[in-house]
Amino acid sequence: MPISIVVPQLGESVVEGTVSKWLKQVGDRVRKEEPLVEIQTDKINVEIPSPAEGVLQAITVLEGATVPVGTEIGVLSGTAADAAAAVAALQPPAGPQAPPGLLAPEPARASERAPSVAVVRAPEPASAAPVSDPGAAESQGDSTRSGNLSPAVRKLMREQGVALDELASISGTGLAGRVTRDDLLEYLKPRAPRSAAVARGLPPAGAPVVAPAVEAAPVTEPARGGAAPGAAAVTVAPAVPLPGLVPGPRVSTAGAPSGPREEIVPFSKVRKLIAENMVRAKHTAAHTHCFDEADMSAIVALRKEWAPRLQAQGVKLTYMPFFIKAAVLALREFPWVNGEVRGETMVVKRYYNIGIAVGRDEKGLIVPNLKDCDRKSLVQLAAEVNDLAARARADRLNPDEIAGGTFSITNAGVYGAVNSAPVIHVPEVAILGVHKIAERPVVRDGQIVVRPMMNAAIGFDHRVVDGELAVKFLRRVCELLERPELLWFYA
Amino acid sequence: MSGVLTACHLGPTPYREGLALQEGLVRLRAESIAAGETGPGDWLLFPDHPPVLTVGRGGSETSLRVTRGALERLGIELVEVSRGGDITWHGPGQLVGYPIVDLARRGRDLHRFLRDLEEALIDALERWGVSARRAPGRTGVWAGEEKIASIGIAVRNWVSYHGFALNVAPDLEFFDLIHPCGLRGIHMTSLAARLGPRAPALGEVRRDVAAMVSRRLGYRRVRWAAAGEVRRWVAGAAAVPVENTADSPAA
Numbered sequence: 001m002p003i004s005i006v007v008p009q010l011g012e013s014v015v016e017g018t019v020s021k022w023l024k025q026v027g028d029r030v031r032k033e034e035p036l037v038e039i040q041t042d043k044i045n046v047e048i049p050s051p052a053e054g055v056l057q058a059i060t061v062l063e064g065a066t067v068p069v070g071t072e073i074g075v076l077s078g079t080a081a082d083a084a085a086a087v088a089a090l091q092p093p094a095g096p097q098a099p100p101g102l103l104a105p106e107p108a109r110a111s112e113r114a115p116s117v118a119v120v121r122a123p124e125p126a127s128a129a130p131v132s133d134p135g136a137a138e139s140q141g142d143s144t145r146s147g148n149l150s151p152a153v154r155k156l157m158r159e160q161g162v163a164l165d166e167l168a169s170i171s172g173t174g175l176a177g178r179v180t181r182d183d184l185l186e187y188l189k190p191r192a193p194r195s196a197a198v199a200r201g202l203p204p205a206g207a208p209v210v211a212p213a214v215e216a217a218p219v220t221e222p223a224r225g226g227a228a229p230g231a232a233a234v235t236v237a238p239a240v241p242l243p244g245l246v247p248g249p250r251v252s253t254a255g256a257p258s259g260p261r262e263e264i265v266p267f268s269k270v271r272k273l274i275a276e277n278m279v280r281a282k283h284t285a286a287h288t289h290c291f292d293e294a295d296m297s298a299i300v301a302l303r304k305e306w307a308p309r310l311q312a313q314g315v316k317l318t319y320m321p322f323f324i325k326a327a328v329l330a331l332r333e334f335p336w337v338n339g340e341v342r343g344e345t346m347v348v349k350r351y352y353n354i355g356i357a358v359g360r361d362e363k364g365l366i367v368p369n370l371k372d373c374d375r376k377s378l379v380q381l382a383a384e385v386n387d388l389a390a391r392a393r394a395d396r397l398n399p400d401e402i403a404g405g406t407f408s409i410t411n412a413g414v415y416g417a418v419n420s421a422p423v424i425h426v427p428e429v430a431i432l433g434v435h436k437i438a439e440r441p442v443v444r445d446g447q448i449v450v451r452p453m454m455n456a457a458i459g460f461d462h463r464v465v466d467g468e469l470a471v472k473f474l475r476r477v478c479e480l481l482e483r484p485e486l487l488w489f490y491a
Numbered sequence: 492m493s494g495v496l497t498a499c500h501l502g503p504t505p506y507r508e509g510l511a512l513q514e515g516l517v518r519l520r521a522e523s524i525a526a527g528e529t530g531p532g533d534w535l536l537f538p539d540h541p542p543v544l545t546v547g548r549g550g551s552e553t554s555l556r557v558t559r560g561a562l563e564r565l566g567i568e569l570v571e572v573s574r575g576g577d578i579t580w581h582g583p584g585q586l587v588g589y590p591i592v593d594l595a596r597r598g599r600d601l602h603r604f605l606r607d608l609e610e611a612l613i614d615a616l617e618r619w620g621v622s623a624r625r626a627p628g629r630t631g632v633w634a635g636e637e638k639i640a641s642i643g644i645a646v647r648n649w650v651s652y653h654g655f656a657l658n659v660a661p662d663l664e665f666f667d668l669i670h671p672c673g674l675r676g677i678h679m680t681s682l683a684a685r686l687g688p689r690a691p692a693l694g695e696v697r698r699d700v701a702a703m704v705s706r707r708l709g710y711r712r713v714r715w716a717a718a719g720e721v722r723r724w725v726a727g728a729a730a731v732p733v734e735n736t737a738d739s740p741a742a
Contacts, residue, residue, distance in 0.1 A: 011600035020548035021573075035647065038548060038573060043630040044601045045548045045575040046646040273628060399629075399677060400636040 003052050005074040007067060010041055017041045018066040019073055024056050030076070037073065052076060066266065152181045160188055270364035281426040285341075285461035289421040290471055294478035296437045296452045302484060310379060320356065321381035323409050323434050325487055326480035328352045328373045331407055334473045337465055338406050340427045346464050355408035355425055356385060358392040359415070366392050367425050369405035409434060413454070422459045429464050432477065433457035454481075494711030497534045498701040500694075501718045504538035506545070506570055506581065509589070512536065513652040515725030516591045521648035524593055531724045534591040535704055535713075537697050542582035542665060544569045547643045550577030554670045562668070574653035576630070576643030578669045584661030584681070586696050589654040590704065597708070599649060605630055605642060608655055611707040612640045615657075615699040621685050632657075637680035657700065659683065659693050 007017045017039035024036055030050040037048045054076040061073035156162070162184070170187045172179035267275065281287075299322050307317040331338040331352060340347045355369040368388050373381060391397050408425040413436035422433040433456065440453040456478055460470040480486050501509065516534055523530020544567055546552065554577050555562075555569070562569055581587050594604060609625045612632045616623040616639065623634045632640035640657040660683035670677065683690040691699075705713045 009599065011598075011602040011604075013602045014600075018549075020575075033648070040548050040575045041601060042605060043547075043549070043575040043642050044605060044644040044646060045573055046601065047573070047648070049648060276627075403626075403636060 002057060003054065003076045004072040005036065005048070005051065005076055007039055007069050007071050007073060008048065009069055010039070010044075010046060014041050014069060016066055016068045017046075019061050019063050020045055021063055022059060022074075023047070024050075026056050026059055028056050030054065030056060050076065153179060153184055156181060156184050156188075160184075162188070268364065270366070274364050277426070278423055281423050285424045285426055285429070286463045287421075287424065287459055288462040288467065288470070289457055289459050290467065290474060291419060291455060291457050292471075292474045292478045293453055293455050294481040295442070296454050296481060298484050299481055300437065300452045310382065313379075315379060315383045316386055317382050318385065319434070319437070320385045320409070320411065321378050322481065322484070323411070323432070323477075324354050324356075324370070324373050324381050324385070325378055326477045327354060327407065327409060327432055329480055329487065329490055330473050330476040332374065333476060334469060336469060337430045337460070337473050339429050339464065340406070341429060341461065341464055342427065346429075349406045351406065353404050353406045355405035355428070356388060357408060357410035357422075357425075358389050360393050363393075363395070366397070366402065367405065367408055368392050368397050368401040369408070371404070408432070411435070413437065419455045420457055422457060424459050424461055426461075430458055430460040430470065430473075432474075433459065456481075495532060495714050496701070496705045496708065496710040496712075497532055497714045497716050497720075498705075499534065499536055499716045499718060499721050500697060501536055501538040501721065504540060506540050506543040506568065509536070509538040509540060510570075510572070512538075512721055512725055513589050513591060516721065517647050517650045517652050519724060520591055520593060520650045524595065524648070524650070533593055533710070534589075534721070535701055536589040536591065536721065537701075538587055538589070539583070540581040540585075540587055542567050542580070544578060544580055544669060545572050545574075546570070546578045547572060547574045547576035549575055552578075554578040555668065556670060557668050565668075567668070572645070572653065574643040574645040576641070579641050579643065579656060580661075580665045580669060581656055582661055582665055584659055584683075584693070586657040586659050586693060586700060587654070588657070588700060588704070590651055590708075592651045592708065593649065594646060594651055595649040601644075601646065604651065605644065607707045608642055608644075608704065609640075611703040612655060612657055612700065614703040614707065615696065616682070618699055619682060619686065619691055619696075620689075621682060634680055634685060637678045639680050639682070639685075657682075657696065659696050660690060 010017060018041070019037060020040040021038040022036075023038065024030055024034075030036055030053065032051070032053045033049045035047040036050040036056070039046050039048055056074060057077050058075040059073070060075065061067050061071065067073065170179050170183055172183055299319065303317055303319065303322070310317045335348050335350070336346070338349050338352060340349065351372055352374045353369045353371050354373045355367040357365060357367050359365055368391075370376075370381065370384050370388060376384070388397075388401065405425060405428060407428055408431045410420070410422045410431060411434045412420040412422075413434055416436055418436050418438065420433045420435065422431045424431050435455045435457070437452045437454045439450050441448050442451045442453060443449075444451075456474060458470050458474045501512070504512075513536065516531060516536075519531050520533070542565075544555070544562070546554070546569065552559075552569075559569065590608070592604075594601070597604060606625070609630070609632055613623045613625070616632070616634070621634055621639070623632050623639055625631075626633050630642050631638050632642075640655055642655045643653050644651055645653045658679060658681035660681055663679050663681060663684065666679040681690075682696065701713050701715075
């Protein structure tokens with residue numbers, strides 16, 4: 001029976017591991033307890049010993065891939081008989097030039113790690129033996145035609161899992177009817193989309209998959225020395241990047257009609273951090289929200305007047321610097337909102353590092369903060385906000401820019417939201433949500449007039465910030481936005 | 492468990508020699524565990540490495556900020572090692588510690604082991620008035636926004652090796668050669684940078700760190716061994732534990 005090599009339990013809080021290095025190649029014989037593969041988690045690299053004596057039959061998760069604990073990453077032929085059969089199949093007695101480890105996938109380069117190469121393991125067909133390398137089969141004197149195969153053709157056959165006896169069905173256009181690389185490519189054409197679909201449907205964990213590719217790549221003659229009962233057939237999928245197999249978290253929405261209806265996308269590191277932070281925030285802070293609105297006429301006018309001037313100086317003026325200014329002034333007035341819960345204490349901070357939530361499509365949300373906003377002019381804030389957001393999108397933030405925030409602002413308005421109930425960026429105790437500025441009818445002095453209005457929201461931790469405080473704070477922010485001259489008098 | 496952690500100041504040790512000693516001890520420890528014997532027991536080695544850069548399994552040369560040629564001119568070797576983590580620097584003024592510890596007896600919990608080591612270093616730093624902390628998702632020990640200790644562990648047969656590097660008073664400019672731990676814009680700090688003339692000597696920190704590691708990992712006491720004992724163990728000579736050893740004051 002083949003034995004699964006799995007990522008073992010590595011600790012209570014360890015949920016996944018990264019295959020950092022395979023110490024053995026497919027086809028290598030290993031002793032029980034002999035180091036087989038290295039798995040890295042956090043900053044620990046663990047050598048995983050072989051669970052039994054045998055031959056490494058397949059590597060299902062390649063170096064660089066991160067998989068959950070318990071995932072099968074390779075297959076070992078377990079018993080001595082299996083091992084012998086596998087070795088016999090791999091090393092034909094008459095073939096001194098048979099390449100060792102011929103089932104081994106192309107070594108993954110750093111640039112094209114796991115997802116581009118897939119090794120698909122089929123369930124155990126009773127009489128199946130590993131797919132032989134054309135070169136190896138040739139050395140067994142198997143075919144008269146195979147002797148004329150060029151190295152390029154052999155390589156392609158190996159990559160595409162084309163068995164030698166399949167060649168009979170290909171009409172060769174080369175010298176004396178020999179099969180050329182072009183012939184083989186032509187022959188493989190109808191297969192290509194199929195294998196791509198198979199590869200797309202592969203669970204990222206690299207679990208065994210019953211692959212249609214197996215029937216398309218029939219197995220060669222039974223292993224010498226009798227059939228190998230229980231020896232698993234191994235199909236080496238194309239080592240070239242397949243169309244449609246896009247590494248990374250992007251979910252293809254093209255929806256090829258023949259494609260799978262679901263796609264499994266493993267969490268990226270950033271996504272995992274976001275998930276952990278969000279759950280921690282929701283589990284620790286007593287989230288409460290309240291809402292207000294601001295007449296943005298003055299700010300809209302100010303921006304209209306100043307944006308072109310600042311543009312000439314190379315600074316793009318958005319609304320965010322105004323929000324930061326208003327928030328900082330209100331925070332100075334309500335210091336309790338600019339704090340942190342630490343154990344059973346409340347830390348009130350007299351510095352104002354304002355976090356800005358930056359959406360980055362599939363790369364995931366990040367909240368870098370601008371330090372000491374109370375000491376910066378509006379123009380300075382404008383320049384720094386732009387720089388910070390640009391670097392956040394380009395993954396060029398310094399670690400200290402994502403730590404040490406005291407209060408955050410999130411602008412869901414850039415995507416069109418008119419209101420939201422934002423999640424606190426813990427351990428901060430409050431977050432300001434700003435939204436789309438839209439012209440709405442409002443009543444002024446008994447008259448209905450049209451004004452650019454914006455809803456504002458505050459998410460606060462009711463453990464330490466009471467509703468009264470939150471409402472007053474939010475009102476103050478809106479007031480400062482409605483009457484920016486207050487910034488003159490009090491900032 | 493015998494309850495004793497054997498600590499040893501190896502003295503000047505070229506990096507590769509230190510690695511060979513670790514691997515030798517790991518093998519002996521694993522064999523003794525398999526045989527149900529105490530063998531050499533658990534160790535905490537403190538080598539004094541000449542300047543060297545090491546790249547762990549999580550790293551690549553892209554974390555290097557200078558060319559290999561420049562490194563050669565500086566006489567700094569670049570060694571690829573099987574520990575976790577990215578690139579780091581070791582050298583004079585740094586307290587490098589290698590715990591060779593049976594993790595099977597510690598529930599095979601790798602994260603707990605990492606956290607225990609971090610907490611031990613934080614405890615030791617606290618003794619010197621440096622307030623340090625862990626940063627979730629970023630293994631190591633941080634003082635403010637700066638990194639003061641790096642950690643990278645390897646495990647073979649559930650015995651740990653490699654370990655931690657605490658900056659006591661190294662020339663921090665060496666870290667300019669690399670992006671430490673592969674993190675861009677990381678600033679490294681040291682006890683000397685934090686405390687100035689009040690900073691303790693390397694030997695004092697070594698003693699404290701051994702005591703704190705011993706305590707966090709739950710040993711009864713620390714036994715200090717001479718460097719010769721490790722070498723004898725690894726060379727295969729049956730080592731008789733040296734008796735004239737001082738227990739750590741805190742153990």
